[in-house]
Amino acid sequence: MILLHRNSLALAPVLALALGACSSPTQGGWKAFHDGDLVTAVQEWSPVADAGDAEAQFLVGLAHDTGEGAQQDYARALHFYTLAAAQDHPAAQNNLGLLYYQGQGVQQSFQQAFHWFERGTALGFPAAFSNLGVMYLLGQYVEVDTDRALELFEQAAQWEDPKAQWILGSIYYEGVGVNRDARQAARWLRAAADRGQVTAQHRMGLLLFAGEGVERDETEAFDYFLMAAQQDHAESQYMLGFQYETGQGVPQDMQQAADWFRASAENGFAPAGCNLGLMYLEGAGVMRDAGLGAKWLRRSAEKGFAMAQYNLALLLSTGRGLDQDRVAAARWMERAADAGLVKAQAKVGLLYEHGRGVARDVVRAYKWYTLAIRQGNPYAQRDRDRVERLMTATQVDHATRSADEWYPRPEKQNDRIPMR
Secondary structure (H helix, E strand, C coil): CCCCCCCCHHHHHHHHHHHCCCCCCCHHHHHHHHCCCHHHHHHHHHHHHHCCCHHHHHHHHHHHHHCCCCCCCHHHHHHHHHHHHHCCCHHHHHHHHHHHHHCCCCCCCHHHHHHHHHHHHHCCCHHHHHHHHHHHHHCCCCCCCHHHHHHHHHHHHHCCCHHHHHHHHHHHHHCCCCCCCHHHHHHHHHHHHCCCCHHHHHHHHHHHHHCCCCCCCHHHHHHHHHHHHCCCCHHHHHHHHHHHHHCCCCCCCHHHHHHHHHHHHHCCCHHHHHHHHHHHHHCCCCCCCHHHHHHHHHHHHHCCCHHHHHHHHHHHHHCCCCCCCHHHHHHHHHHHHHCCCHHHHHHHHHHHHHCCCCCCCHHHHHHHHHHHHHCCCCCHHHHHHHHHCCCCHHHHHHHHHHHHHCCCCCCCCCCCCCCC
């Protein structure tokens, strides 16, 4: 996903340095700002803003925009940004464009957003180039123009704007409007990652881990995942767990693997919860605890992760770590099968064939065995042959049509993330 970006109050000193003069009427608020007293800083800047100083108008608008140092109030932010933008303050023009783009404090208007981003580019403001590039890329107010979008992103990226570098790298990484180009993606993602952009750090790690666009280097991949994980990036935390579990790029350490899977799972990444649950069941890196294993598998299953649904179903069918419930087991197994997990499809075929947790239904059994066969399960053919001997030709035809009409309904997962 490509996001537009505004400036935050944390960047205000940098912006002031870039845009302001050595002596400024806003200096009274900077001492309070640097002392961490944002409320006093905004109080000092407010009368200066009311007197017409563009920098102060921008800073007060920024405070109301972000809710740092003042109550968040997009209408007030709009007011002060408009005043500063009219005096050719480029950061204010960029942020004003974003308010119009997102419809915050004003009716959404891509036309006005485009106008203010374009004004910002005329004054050489990198974020405005990036935001204007997004509008060309997505065809918002203007026709889609990928070449113009890339030109704008590259201009901002050349000024070492990490968000522009990240966007440009992401375009090549995902193939948005262009052919996917791992080498170009790596070039720009590395630049953004080295400047602290967390998603770029994660994606650079994935490229290094897979050897896409760069020479494969699992150790350097680990370093990038660690940078992102320290910023609470859940998928990078998962990748650290995976590398410790498998010993790729680092010495194998199951305790470290469990710790990183736990951090990732607590940040909501379902595959990590599944892996952690299995580690508790196996006693790998943690004390064996079937109850905790079931708990983490359920959390992951409820987020739609098919492998967790499959393993939770196995626990429910036997009563390991939680009360036995064959009806619930069948329900979870069918959800995993419906997501396209082939071994779950074969299991569901057995459940319907023998009536375990579900009403016996040879037509549905035949359907699920057929789907498992189509995905390469070598044993499902024997199972289907067995159940077919109990069916009429009409039932076989109905089951075959049902299999033909089926399509998987998986939770969207990043297909570049390796799974256990």
